[in-house]
Amino acid sequence: MNSTDNFPVEDMESGVVVSVAELQRQLNDSLKQLSPERLQVLADFAAYLANAESEAATQELLAIPGLLERIKQNQATPKAHYTSWRTIRSDV
Numbered sequence: 160m161n162s163t164d165n166f167p168v169e170d171m172e173s174g175v176v177v178s179v180a181e182l183q184r185q186l187n188d189s190l191k192q193l194s195p196e197r198l199q200v201l202a203d204f205a206a207y208l209a210n211a212e213s214e215a216a217t218q219e220l221l222a223i224p225g226l227l228e229r230i231k232q233n234q235a236t237p238k239a240h241y242t243s244w245r246t247i248r249s250d251v
Contacts, residue, residue: 193201220226 190198190201
């Protein structure tokens with residue numbers, strides 16, 4: 160079970176709040192009724208939506224000033240300069 164299964168989502172048109180689990184159930188019911196050709200169209204559209212969501216998240220991260228430079232700097236740091244978290248926090 161996914162941690163977002165019971166996350167409420169509001170339908171923009173009707174204002175009805177439904178859970179992600181309910182939306183997934185409705186989608187699964189609809190999938191059973193589609194032809195293979197329509198399933199392919201739906202799979203392509205789902206991939207497009209996932210890519211668009213990922214791209215939006217990427218753009219949001221890229222908008223953070225200096226983030227990319229800090230990541231590059233951290234990647235260039237030799238592993239010998241790292242300290243094990245176990246050394247710092249033995250109570251964890």
